[in-house]
Amino acid sequence: MNNATLKQLLNEYEIKRSQAILIAEKKKEDFYKKNPRLQEIDRELCSFSLSTAKSILQTNNRDLLKDLKVKRSELLNEKEEIYQQSNISEKDFLPIFECSQCNDTGYITKDNKTEMCSCLKQKLFDLEFLQEKILKLLERFAILLYLILMILMIRIYFLLEILV
Ligand SMILES: [Zn+2]
Numbered sequence: 001m002n003n004a005t006l007k008q009l010l011n012e013y014e015i016k017r018s019q020a021i022l023i024a025e026k027k028k029e030d031f032y033k034k035n036p037r038l039q040e041i042d043r044e045l046c047s048f049s050l051s052t053a054k055s056i057l058q059t060n061n062r063d064l065l066k067d068l069k070v071k072r073s074e075l076l077n078e079k080e081e082i083y084q085q086s087n088i089s090e091k092d093f094l095p096i097f098e099c100s101q102c103n104d105t106g107y108i109t110k111d112n113k114t115e116m117c118s119c120l121k122q123k124l125f126d127l128e129f130l131q132e133k134i135l136k137l138l139e140r141f142a143i144l145l146y147l148i149l150m151i152l153m154i155r156i157y158f159l160l161e162i163l164v
Contacts, residue, residue: 009124010120016104017097017105020097020104024094024095024096027093031088035082035086037078037082041082045072052065098119099117101117102117102119102120106120107120
């Protein structure tokens with residue numbers, strides 16, 4: 001396997017992956033702009049969780065945890081309602097990768113082992129096949145060129161023979 005080819009392919013994968021993530025983020029951003037309450041809910045969820053966690057640690061008051069759960073589920077319900085009204089789900093904001101197996105990273109982890117994904121293997125195979133094909137064509141072209149040159153040289157030789 002050619003290292004430069006693999007490097008180039010992985011570079012393309014990285015670009016493809018970043019683009020999918022950017023598109024998903026933009027989609028979410030646009031949706032949040034149209035529904036500013038969503039952003040508020042997310043902020044509230046984040047800051048509320050943090051402050052409650054801090055209070056529980058400081059006061060050891062377990063009731064706060066109950067409050068947090070109630071408030072959290074209220075906010076999540078409100079969020080879900082907004083999604084439902086817009087006929088959208090949170091999954092719609094996930095990046096859409098070309099390969100669902102490796103999420104366009106080129107590698108998958110199986111039984112704690114990282115291995116090349118079938119999509120990357122196929123691309124490498126296709127590229128190597130193409131390179132071989134080009135080489136064969138170039139080889140044929142070189143032979144043809146050689147034959148033409150030989151014929152030309154023979155003709156020139158005979159022409160010179162006649163002239164001399
Ligand atoms: Zn893949």
